[in-house]
Amino acid sequence: xxxxxxxxxxxxxxxxxxxxxxxxxxxxxxxxxxxxxxxxxxxxxxxxxxxxxxxxxxxxxxxxxxxxxxxxxxxxxxxxxxxxxxxxxxxxxxxxxxxxxxxxxxxxxxxxxxxxxxxxxxxxxxxxxxxxxxxxxxxxxxxxxxxxxxxxxxxxxxxxxxxxxxxxxxxxxxxxxxxxxxxxxxxxxxxxxxxxxxxxxxxxxxxxxxxxxxxx
Numbered sequence: 001x002x003x004x005x006x007x008x009x010x011x012x013x014x015x016x017x018x019x020x021x022x023x024x025x026x027x028x029x030x031x032x033x034x035x036x037x038x039x040x041x042x043x044x045x046x047x048x049x050x051x052x053x054x055x056x057x058x059x060x061x062x063x064x065x066x067x068x069x070x071x072x073x074x075x076x077x078x079x080x081x082x083x084x085x086x087x088x089x090x091x092x093x094x095x096x097x098x099x100x101x102x103x104x105x106x107x108x109x110x111x112x113x114x115x116x117x118x119x120x121x122x123x124x125x126x127x128x129x130x131x132x133x134x135x136x137x138x139x140x141x142x143x144x145x146x147x148x149x150x151x152x153x154x155x156x157x158x159x160x161x162x163x164x165x166x167x168x169x170x171x172x173x174x175x176x177x178x179x180x181x182x183x184x185x186x187x188x189x190x191x192x193x194x195x196x197x198x199x200x201x202x203x204x205x206x207x208x209x210x211x212x213x214x215x216x
Contacts, residue, residue: 001175002052004161004183008032008042012186013049024052026105026127026163026183028083029059040076047077053125055105057083066093074102081124083107086114091121098122105161112146119156125181131164140164141173148178168192
């Protein structure tokens, strides 16, 4: 399973790339606004840092507007893919962009039926939001199971990207179900490397080492 970073923070991207565990980046206007940076300039910088897809989200609500924005994003860098919402207009834009050879990430997916329609529209990536489903009392990971089953039934090539990841358990379950990608906030990305027993084990080794007689 590929690991993407869900951020617009250049230092976070640089750190993840340095350790070799960043297969791509998802971002959006909200994340970039949080950093106080120029939208297109930030997208280009991230795309130059990461050897993988970088999602650039459109803000238009109509297919024509999404097409214009998407085409402009695609010209910024070869790694950039266009993110559109899972609406009728978004799926219409997805069809046109896909026919033009522009990869599309269809976002804000909350049902298996929506994911089916995105695959039929030629989406390169579908982004179901598991954490937001958990927030309203549903089980987000069950949606991932449903989408995986449907895509396998009909051999759709659309990649399943698990979004709205809140904790490492979401990552583990995504991998067990067979999701193609999970996109993580930097905090969750860091948590993947840690476990209290690992820390305790290291400390015990260090404490025992201090007891080993040393030649003078």
